[in-house]
Amino acid sequence: MTLIGEQLDPTLGVRFNEAGLVCAVVQQYDTREVLMVAWMDAEALRRTVTTGAGTYWSRSRQEYWVKGATSGHTQRVVELRRDCDGDTLLVLVDQTDGACHTGDRTCFDAGLIARRDPT
Amino acid sequence: MTLIGEQLDPTLGVRFNEAGLVCAVVQQYDTREVLMVAWMDAEALRRTVTTGAGTYWSRSRQEYWVKGATSGHTQRVVELRRDCDGDTLLVLVDQTDGACHTGDRTCFDAGLIARRDPT
Numbered sequence: 001m002t003l004i005g006e007q008l009d010p011t012l013g014v015r016f017n018e019a020g021l022v023c024a025v026v027q028q029y030d031t032r033e034v035l036m037v038a039w040m041d042a043e044a045l046r047r048t049v050t051t052g053a054g055t056y057w058s059r060s061r062q063e064y065w066v067k068g069a070t071s072g073h074t075q076r077v078v079e080l081r082r083d084c085d086g087d088t089l090l091v092l093v094d095q096t097d098g099a100c101h102t103g104d105r106t107c108f109d110a111g112l113i114a115r116r117d118p119t
Numbered sequence: 120m121t122l123i124g125e126q127l128d129p130t131l132g133v134r135f136n137e138a139g140l141v142c143a144v145v146q147q148y149d150t151r152e153v154l155m156v157a158w159m160d161a162e163a164l165r166r167t168v169t170t171g172a173g174t175y176w177s178r179s180r181q182e183y184w185v186k187g188a189t190s191g192h193t194q195r196v197v198e199l200r201r202d203c204d205g206d207t208l209l210v211l212v213d214q215t216d217g218a219c220h221t222g223d224r225t226c227f228d229a230g231l232i233a234r235r236d237p238t
Contacts, residue, residue, distance in 0.1 A: 001233040012232050025144050025153055029237055032151035034144055037207040049233050079234040083226040084219050088156040090227045094237060100203050107202040108209045113131050114120040114168050115198040118148055118213060 001052050001077065012049075015086040016042065021057060022089055026099065029078040029092040035099035036107040038067075040089065052077050054093055073097045120171050120196065131168075134205040135161060140176060141208055145218065148197040148211040154218035155226040157186075159208065171196050173212055192216045 003012075016022050021039045028035055038056040040048065044064055047055040054067040054075030068074030075093035082089055100107040122131075135141050140158045147154055157175040159167065163183055166174040173186040173194030187193030194212035201208055219226040 001235045003233045004231045013230070014232075023142055023156060025156060027153055032153075034146055034151075034153065034209055037142060037144060037202065052235065076237075077233075077235075078237045080232040081227040082230040082232055083156065084221055084223070084229065085226075086230075088226075089232075090153055090230075102203055104203070107204075107207075108200040110203065111132070111201040111205075111209075112123045113133075113199040113201055113208075114122045114196075116120045116171065116196075118195075118197040 001049055001080070003049065011042070012045065012082070013086050014042075014045065014082055014089065017087065021059070022087060024056065024089040024091050026054060026075065026091045026093055026095075028095050030094075033106050034108060035093070035095055035105070045089070048077055048091070049080065054091060067099075068096060071097075071101075073099065075099075120168055120199070122168065130161070131164065131201070132205050133161075133164065133201055133208065136206065140178075141206060143175065143208040143210050145173060145194065145210045145212055145214075147214050149213075152225050153227060154212070154214055154224070164208070167196055167210070168199065173210060186218075187215060190216075190220075192218065194218075 020041045026035045041057045044055045044057045074096050079092040139160045145154045160176045163174045163176045193215050198211035
């Protein structure tokens with residue numbers, strides 16, 4: 001991937017929390033579906049940028065995981081952004097098949113809590 | 120707002136972290152822009168559902184904040200979802216003007232880190 005602007009800043013302007021993690025919102029780049037939310041530490045961020053494959057830190061398993069390494073449901077990263085205070089990432093990807101471990105396209109498909117008419 | 124299904128479950132199926140918070144990804148309901156990420160505790164979630172206005176817990180100020188209460192850049196909540204393991208919310212809103220305190224439409228507008236050609 002092509003780094004923009006802050007190549008000289010090894011943190012890429014990202015502020016990790018007290019556990020050394022940053023929240024990553026993963027969005028399909030063209031349809032703009034929010035696919036999932038995961039966490040990265042500095043090394044997962046570095047691997048994501050250098051390989052172009054969405055790579056995260058599993059808080060439950062305490063290990064790195066390349067999304068789709070087992071399932072084949074990989075994420076090709078197209079764009080990486082951070083928010084205004086640097087404590088959240090937005091990862092725009094091209095997701096192969098479902099992003100959710102349930103087989104759903106997104107991790108939010110089955111989780112409707114409330115809605116109302118937008119008008 | 121109309122609650123779906125789990126009205127009898129006061130937690131709405133949400134799993135709060137050890138600090139009593141859940142990460143909330145806020146998305147414009149029609150354009151699907153990811154506007155911002157904030158945090159809710161159970162009371163902020165209850166207020167969001169009952170008032171239909173995006174309401175969060177400020178970790179820095181340690182207080183509730185109704186988005187736009189000061190700026191006028193309010194969020195009318197259209198849909199509320201949780202993810203497959205219940206530890207993240209997706210809040211679809213109709214955002215008035217900019218969601219970011221900088222005046223930008225989203226908190227991610229200025230934060231491009233890396234990109235590549237999607238094809």
